[in-house]
Amino acid sequence: MRKILTTLLITAGFCTAAFSQTKGTTEFGINVGYNGATVTAGNLTNTDYKSGFNAGVSVEHYFSESWSFKTKLLYDQKGWDNGFYGTKTTNYSLNYLTVPLLANWHFGRTKNWFLNFGPYVSFLLAASESAGGQDVKPYFNTVDGGLDLGIGIKFPVAEKTKFFIELNGQGGVTDIGKNNSGSSIKNSLSSINIGLTF
Template sequence: MKRLLITLVAVLAAGTAAFSQTKGQTEFGVGVGLNLATVVVDETNQNAGTRAGLNVGLSADHYFSDSWSLKVKALFDQKGWSKGYLTIGTSTTYTPYQLNYITVPVMANWHFGRTKGWYLNFGPYVSVLVSAKTTANNFDVKPFFNDVDAGLALGIGYKFPVADKTKFFVEFAGQGGIADISTANNAVYRNSLSAFNIGLNF
C-alpha cells in the first residue's frame, strides 16, 4: 500500500506539472468510491457480468476561470468482470476476473450553477495494469492482458463547503474503453466502468 500511495503521488505530480506554470487557483482533492466494472466483448456484454470494486486516489483541479478548469486524477482502480471466461490454450475458465489498474484521467471541468457547486468533466484516460487474477484459484492471468488501457472518462458531481477552504464532493463517474485489453479468445475486450465517489477538496 505504501508503494501504491507513492506511485499515485508521483503520477499526480507529473500530470499537474504540465499546467503548473499557468496563473490561477489549484484545488487538490482526495477521494474514494465504489466501482461497478464490466467488459464489452466484441461490442456486446454476453461474456460479462458486473464486478464491484474500489477506487481511491488524488486529484488536482487547476482553474482558468470561474467556469473552467483542468482536472487530473491519479487513481487505484479495481476493474474486471464477473460471470465471464477466457479461453487460454485449450483451457476455458468461468470465473470473475479481477483487474487492478493505476488510472490517470485528464479532463476539462465545467463548473455551473448559481454558486458553481455543480461540475461536469470529460476527457481521455490512460490506465496501467497492476495485476490480473481469477477469483477461482487466484490464478495469475496478467500475461494474457495488455499492460495499457485507454479510453474516455466522464463525471458529474456537486461540492459544498464544510470548512474554511475545504469542500465535500459527491460524484458519479464513468469510463469507456477504446483499447483492446486482452490477447485471449481472438476477441476484442474493452473496459467499461461506472463509479460513485465521495471525497474532500482543499
C-alpha cells in the first residue's frame, strides 16, 4: 500500500510541475453529491447499500481542448448496511478523505461532455457501527486505493462559471479490513454530484 501511495504522490508532483510549464486554462471547482456505498467480499452476505454524501473541491488543468488533468479533495461517506458485528446485525459508516487523480476527455460538439478516469487514494477519518455505537476504526486499514470513473456534462452559467452534473463510480482494489484472514473487503461506490467550476 505504501508503494501505491508513493506512486500516486510522485505522479501528483510531476503533474503539478507540468502545470507550471504548460500554457492552458486552469479551473477550480466545488461539488456536493449523494453516495451509494457498499463493499464486495466473498465471505460477506450482508452488504446492503448505504446512503451518504460527498463534498469537496477540485482543480482541473487543460492541456488541449479535449484533454485535461483533474484532481479533487473530497470528504467521502462510505460503508455498508446490514452487516455483522459479532452476532449483531449493524450498519458500518466509514468516512474518508479521498484524492482522485483523473485524466479528463472532453467530447461533443461544444466539448461540454466529459469522461474522467484514473486512480484514487482515500484516508480513513472515522469508522463506526450502529448497533452498539462502537468506534471500529482500529479494525480497518487507514489507507484505501482503487479506480475512479465518471461521466458528466457542464452548462455555462456566466462568462467563467459552469454548472456541472456528474455520475461517478469508485472500485477499491485494496483490502480495507486490517489483519483480515478471510476474503478481502473492498469499497465500492456510486455517486451523483453537482457543482460549479470557475
